[in-house]
Amino acid sequence: MKTIKGPGIFLAQFAGDTAxxxxxxxxxxxxxxxxxxxxxIPSWDGRLFDLEKAATSQTYCDEIKGMLASKGLExxxxxxxxxxxxxxxxxxxxxxxxxxxxxxxxGNPAARQEWAVQQMKYAAKASANLGLAAxxxxxxxxxxxxxxxxxxxxxxxxEDAFDELARRWKPxxxxxxxxxxxxxxxxxxxxxxxxxxxFEMFLERVGNHPRANILYDPxxxxxxxxxxxxxxxxxxxxxxxxxxxxxxxRPNGRSGVYGGYxxxxxxxxxxxxxxxxxxxxxxxxxxxxxxxxxxxxxxxWECALKHPEVGAAEGAPFIDRHIIKVTEHAFDDFAAGGAxxxxxxxxxxxG
Numbered sequence: 001m002k003t004i005k006g007p008g009i010f011l012a013q014f015a016g017d018t019a020x021x022x023x024x025x026x027x028x029x030x031x032x033x034x035x036x037x038x039x040x041i042p043s044w045d046g047r048l049f050d051l052e053k054a055a056t057s058q059t060y061c062d063e064i065k066g067m068l069a070s071k072g073l074e075x076x077x078x079x080x081x082x083x084x085x086x087x088x089x090x091x092x093x094x095x096x097x098x099x100x101x102x103x104x105x106x107g108n109p110a111a112r113q114e115w116a117v118q119q120m121k122y123a124a125k126a127s128a129n130l131g132l133a134a135x136x137x138x139x140x141x142x143x144x145x146x147x148x149x150x151x152x153x154x155x156x157x158x159e160d161a162f163d164e165l166a167r168r169w170k171p172x173x174x175x176x177x178x179x180x181x182x183x184x185x186x187x188x189x190x191x192x193x194x195x196x197x198x199f200e201m202f203l204e205r206v207g208n209h210p211r212a213n214i215l216y217d218p219x220x221x222x223x224x225x226x227x228x229x230x231x232x233x234x235x236x237x238x239x240x241x242x243x244x245x246x247x248x249x250r251p252n253g254r255s256g257v258y259g260g261y262x263x264x265x266x267x268x269x270x271x272x273x274x275x276x277x278x279x280x281x282x283x284x285x286x287x288x289x290x291x292x293x294x295x296x297x298x299x300x301w302e303c304a305l306k307h308p309e310v311g312a313a314e315g316a317p318f319i320d321r322h323i324i325k326v327t328e329h330a331f332d333d334f335a336a337g338g339a340x341x342x343x344x345x346x347x348x349x350x351g
Contacts, residue, residue: 001289001290001292001326001327002289002292002293002294002326003289003323003324003325003326004242004285004288004289004293004294004295004296004297004323004324005037005038005076005294005295005296005297006037006038006244006296006297006298006319006320006323007035007036007037007038007244007297007298007299007315007316007318007319007320007323008036008037008038008039008040008076008296008297008298008299008319009031009034009036009038009039009040009298009299009301009312009315009316010039010040010042010079010243010298010299010300010301011027011031011039011040011041011042011045011048012040012042012045012079012081012300013300013301013302013308014027014301014308014312015027015042015045015047015048017047022047023047023048024041024047024048024049024064024067024068025067027039027048028067028068028071028073029071031073031312032071032072032073034312034313034315034316035316035317035320036073036299036316037072037073037074038073038074038075038076038296038298039068039073039074039075039076040075040076040077040078040079040136040296040298041075041077041078041079042079042081042082043078043079043080043083043119043123043126044080044082044083044100044119049064049078051078051080051119051122051123051126052122054078054122054125054126054129054130055121055122055123055124055125055126055129056125057129058129061126061129061130064130065130065131075130075132076132076241076295076296076298077127077132077134077135077136077184077241077296077298078123078126078127078130078132078135078136079135079136079137080119080120080123080135080136080137080138081136081137081138081186082100082138083100083116083119083120083123083137084116084120084137084138084139084140084185085097085100085116085138085140085191086100086101086112086113086115086116086140087113087116087117087120087139087140087168087169087172088113088139088140088141088142088164088165088168088169088192089109089112089113089140089141090141090142090143090144090145091109092145094109097112098112101115101116102115113168117168117171117172120137120172120175121172121175123135123137124172124175124176124178124179124181125175125179127176127179127181128179128180128181132181133180133181133182133240133295134181134182134183134184134213134240134241134295135176135181135182135183135184136184136186136215136241137183137184137185137186137215138185138186138188138191139165139169139185139191139192139193139202140165140168140191140192141165141190141191141192142161142162142164142165142192143157143158143161143162143192144190144191144192144194146158147194158201161192162192162198162201162202162205163205165192165202165205166202166205166206169202169206169212170206170207170209173206173209173211173212176211177209177210177211181211182210182211182213182240183211183212183213184213184214184215184239184240184241185199185212185213185214185215186215186217186220186241186243187199187214187215187216187217187220187221188217188220189220189223189224194220194224195221195224195226196226196231196234196235199214199235199238203238212238213238213239213240213241214235214238214239214240214241215239215240215241215242215243216231216232216235216239216241216242216243217242217243217245217300218245218247218279218284219243219245219246219247219271219277219279219302220247222247222248222249222269222277222278222279223247223249223257223269223270224257225249225257228279228284229280229283229284229287232284232287232288232291233287233291236287236288236291236292236293239288239291239293239295240295241295241296241298242288242293242295242296242297242298243298243299243300244274244281244297244298244299244300244315244318244319244322245271245274245279245299245300245301245302246271246272246273246274246275246276246277246278246279246281246303247269247270247271247272247277247278247279248269248270248272248276248277248278249268249269249278250268250269251268252268255267255268256268257269263304264304265304265305267304270304271302271303271304272303272304272305272306273301273303273305273306273310273311273314273315274299274311274314274315274318274319275314275318276303276305276306281318281322282322285297285322285323285324286324289324289326297319297322297323299312299315299316299319301315
């Protein structure tokens with residue numbers, strides 16, 4: 001068994017235009033002071049990171065690693081959640097997702113998608129330059145507007161959508177394979193890969209690609225009412241990243257899983273700071289340890305109520321006390337009698 005690395009923190013929700021959130025070095029000082037050991041870097045945020053430069057300059061990557069190491073930090077993974085989203089966009093969301101891309105490609109879905117694919121290729125090389133084994137991203141979506149089958153979906157619509165999704169991702173996965181890095185898709189509502197069934201549909205279409213893997217985040221499964229512990233049992237071999245995020249689901253007589261278009265504060269299913277929700281983290285960390293998850297436990301803070309800086313301060317000690325330092329021997333080794341085949345035969349009555 002392996003001991004999970006951590007605590008780490010995803011910087012996306014904390015980056016801003018004021019200190020200490022406006023540069024990687026300053027935010028690194030802040031998170032190190034809170035007790036974090038790793039940072040997951042949003043590769044789209046130029047205040048923190050230059051993805052193209054990291055893909056083309058080993059010196060730049062070495063400087064970043066050295067700066068973070070001087071503060072007792074490592075990079076857990078790079079993230080391309082926004083760029084990955086743009087690999088596959090249903091036209092209904094074109095206007096909303098244009099904001100994830102440079103202004104030069106706004107209003108031009110083909111150019112936007114081409115930009116996103118190049119970003120993903122940069123991410124593969126940058127991850128390799130940084131010595132990272134896994135990469136966090138989104139799959140994008142063509143079928144999501146049709147997730148509830150009313151009106152009845154035309155025959156083959158979902159299958160065709162997943163065929164196209166796989167066609168777009170297969171060459172990207174090949175680039176990651178060339179660089180020795182896994183793509184860990186966050187299994188997330190709004191993405192075509194939003195549960196185990198849809199991940200399997202995709203995996204089949206990319207030929208069980210060894211680099212097509214999972215970012216596990218139990219909060220999204222609470223909101224779907226999916227068994228997030230059984231998910232680990234089924235897919236542990238593909239889980240390469242782990243967002244530690246809490247959530248709660250409290251349905252009522254007016255609203256349930258779909259949320260009634262309400263704000264996050266008012267939805268029955270909502271994200272919470274660690275320890276404030278319903279997620280069974282002792283169960284999760286136990287299963288991750290038992291299944292040899294060797295990656296990082298990374299806080300992703302998204303809470304409808306609590307201030308982010310409070311959530312971040314509470315997150316490091318919460319993760320740290322849930323990480324299980326795995327045992328190197330069995331608890332009853334002291335009573336072991338050693339190997340004796342003759343004794344075994346007598347005990348079975350066949351001696």
